[in-house]
Amino acid sequence: MKKHIMFLLVFAMILPFALAGCGGSSNVVNVYNWGEYIDESIFDEFEEETGIHVNYSTFETNEALYSTLKSGGSSYDVIIPSDYMISRMIQEDMLEPLDFSNIPNAAKIDLSQFNIKPEVLSYDPDGTYSVPYSWGSVGIIYNTTKVTGPVDSWSVLFDEANKGQVLMFNNSRDAIGLALKYLGYSLNTTDESQIKEATDLLIQQKEAGIVQAYVMDQIFEKMISGESAIGPYYAGDAITMISENPDLAFCSPKEGTNLFLDAMCIPKGAENKDNAEAFINFMCKPEIMVRNADVTGYCVPSIEAYNLLDDDLKNSTIAYPPADRIANMEIFTNLPEDTLALYDSEWSRLTAAKAG
Amino acid sequence: MNKKGLSTPYVIWMAIFVVAPLILVVVYAFTSKSGGFTFENFSGMLQYAGIFSNSFLLAIIATAICLAIGYPLSYFLAKESATIRKVAMIFIMLPMWMNFLLRTYAWMSILEDTGLFNRLLALLGLPTLHIINTNAAVVIGMVYNFLPFMILPIFSVIEKIDRSVIEAAQDLGANSVMVFKRVIFPLSLPGVLSGITMVFIPAVSTFVISKLLGGGMTWLLGDLIENQFLGNVYNPHLGSAISLVMMIIVMICMAVMNRFGEGEEGAVVL
Secondary structure, three states: OOOOOOOHHHHHHHHHHHHHHHOOOOOEEEEEEEOOOOOOOHHHHHHHHHOOEEEEEEEOOHHHHHHHHHOOOOOOOEEOOEHHHHHHHHHOOOEOOOOHHHOHHHHHOOHHHHOOOHHHHHHOOOOOOEEEEEEEEEEEEEEOOOOOOOOOOHHHHHOHHHOOOEEEEOOHHHHHHHHHHHOOOOOOOOOHHHHHHHHHHHHHHHHOOOEEEEEOOOHHHHHHOOOOOEEEEEHHHHHHHHHHOOOEEEEOOOOOOEEEEEEEEOEOOOOOHHHHHHHHHHHOOHHHHHHHHHHHOOEOOOHHHHHHOOHHHHOOOOOOOOHHHHHOOEOOOOOOHHHHHHHHHHHHHHHHOOOO | OHHHHOOHHHHHHHHHHHHHHHHHHHHHHOEOOOOOEOOHHHHHHHHHHHHHHHHHHHHHHHHHHHHHHHHHHHHHHHHOOHHHHHHHHHHHHHHHHOOHHHHHHHHHHHHOOOOHHHHHHHHOOOOOOOOOOOHHHHHHHHHHHHHHHHHHHHHHHHHOOOHHHHHHHHHOOOOHHHHHHHHHHHHHHHHHHHHHHHHHHHHHHOOHHHHHOOOOOOOOHHHHHHHHHHOOOOOHHHHHHHHHHHHHHHHHHHHHHHHHHHOOOOOOOO
């Protein structure tokens, strides 16, 4: 769950052709994952162990992945979307049920050991289509030299004291979602008045001049350089930022936040389904999970892998928040079409508002 | 046949990567999510009028600044010796060898409140300027990134103006202002027109610059279109319709400009 960026259109156009070029050999698996979300050296080991060659490509947003698959012309065997996108793909019959006899290592995965409620897995209620890859949460990253007082709530993002210093998410779901949480509503509400109330809050925040900029991965540069004082972002990336600038700190807000989970799936019509299952099985090995977690900074979904982590990461309350905070977290679910349209028109209202 | 055959690869390329996508854009623009024919994508577009006007305004300002900087530069450069011209061209082209995204990212850290530019001002005891995340920053980014596209066509046209034409004008008693007004400028018009096109079109459709330097505070057309394809809504139909309208407006602008140049040596832009 990272990085909303640009050149996607170009990628989306070129990738299918790039892949078509590799389609000749039979013993391959075409993997489509988030950018910077895996330790690429594991591919060689996988090939050594199984003789299957990995063709690897990356996407930047769940929506980019969705549009690539929808537009056809591409053939991926393993994809790693997030929770709400998986439920959308299941609804639209875009995923292949997994044959778990080929994925024995999936049995090692158990999110309940991280105090994650079973409801969280409702995106794939029977677990037939997906195997969790990684999880994490959204929180507040702030500069301790600029923000005074304890940071414990989303309220700091709306506080006049931080005028001109606050970064916000530049995508409607995350931005409106955190406002909903602050107001005490569900991230997945379909109640029009609640969504409008949340947007009004964001408009006020913009008009009062509290927002410095709406960003996605530009937050790295702005927080590390000290340009901005505070902003919401993903916990795994917060760890990276804090290692670059020790003045930074992270908090998981008390009102609750978004918990996200990315899981491995096989799209309908995958040409190399057996290889895909072999790859998923390989990815579920605890030692492989740990190597990926070291690269991404995100959380592992199995306690066996957790126990193998470095002490730094294992004891990090940023990555693995305490149980009482996790209890308040929600995952995104796939919203109905008219709610999505409402999000879009509300987001236009925000973008049209004049900054103070 | 043989000579014509050489252009076949390009014709195929054009068909796949230019004509086919354009047809797709048109088809998407006139269909709804359920697949039927509709004008709905266009009728709802009025709510985005602000974004349209903002995009065109910023692109026009950026193009005007590029012209104001690029024309004199090309004019005086064309008079310099071959060595100076070559060196100057290398410096003009040099930034373009670097990735566009990187250059724009670099501008972000230059223009920030705590960035290089403001630190320099502070060092000189001057008041600092808030530029980042404003429309000014977006225009600066456009000018920086697209200036070479203004300079190159103007320069190459002025450079090729026959010296004897200028001498003839001087022999006939024209002073240097007259020579410029009546001879050099009209002859350089094709370069100016293609320079304007090459700056205006990428400027009006950019979304990287507004995102990085504008801080997402005001949206441009590019942001709006990108959001239809890769945002939470995923509405390629509306995205295509907006793209189509943008293309048509740009084409009208260019046609009008072509009219301007027509009297003078038939400038070819489109």
